Amino acid sequence: MPDARNIGLRGEELAVRYLEGAGFLILARNWRSGRYELDIVAQRDGVLHVVEVKTRRAGGLTAPEDALTPAKFRALCRAASLYIERYGLDMEVVFDLVAVDDYPDGARVRFIPSAVSPSW
Numbered sequence: 001m002p003d004a005r006n007i008g009l010r011g012e013e014l015a016v017r018y019l020e021g022a023g024f025l026i027l028a029r030n031w032r033s034g035r036y037e038l039d040i041v042a043q044r045d046g047v048l049h050v051v052e053v054k055t056r057r058a059g060g061l062t063a064p065e066d067a068l069t070p071a072k073f074r075a076l077c078r079a080a081s082l083y084i085e086r087y088g089l090d091m092e093v094v095f096d097l098v099a100v101d102d103y104p105d106g107a108r109v110r111f112i113p114s115a116v117s118p119s120w
Contacts, residue, residue, distance in 0.1 A: 011055025011100035011107070012039060018098065018109045024049065033086070036079035040098075048093045050080045052115070055100040058108075064099035065112065073116050080118075093118065 016026055024042040031038045040051035052072075054064035073095070080093060097115035101108045 007055050007057065007102055008053075011098075011102065012053045014100055014107055014109050015040060015051065015053045015098035018111060019049075019051065022111070028083070031079075031083060033079065033082045036075060036082060038076070038079050038083060041083060043091075046091055048084070048089060048091050049096050050076060050083075050093060051096045051098055052076060053098045053100065055102055055107075058101045058103040064101065064110075065097065065115075068097055068115060077118050 012029065016029065019040065019042055020026060022044075024044045026040060026042050027048075028038065028041040031041055038050055039053040040049075042049040042051055052068055054067045056062065056064045056067070076095060080095070083089075084093065094114050095116050095118060097112040099110045099112060101110075
């Protein structure tokens with residue numbers, strides 16, 4: 001049985017494939033600055049998309065969406081601010097979620113645009 005790390009890596013790969021297929025340009029994967037990390041940073045139509053990927057085994061106790069807690073979102077906002085500052089970006093930013101349900105016979109990928117709204 002795959003461990004949580006492998007499930008997470010598989011979910012991120014599926015998320016990248018989904019986003020690329022939907023016309024997103026992937027700018028960064030697993031971008032880090034100190035203790036802050038962004039799963040995927042992408043761009044489409046002049047908008048910067050900070051994409052959190054949450055993968056869960058299907059039938060588990062919590063849905064992937066439930067893992068995007070207020071504390072996690074605060075950390076995402078801080079990481080996004082650092083990314084924007086580091087690369088001198090000046091564009092609209094949205095926070096999306098890709099939820100991956102991992103079934104024994106495959107995975108289901110769900111894109112949730114603007115999953116949370118920042119209050120910079």
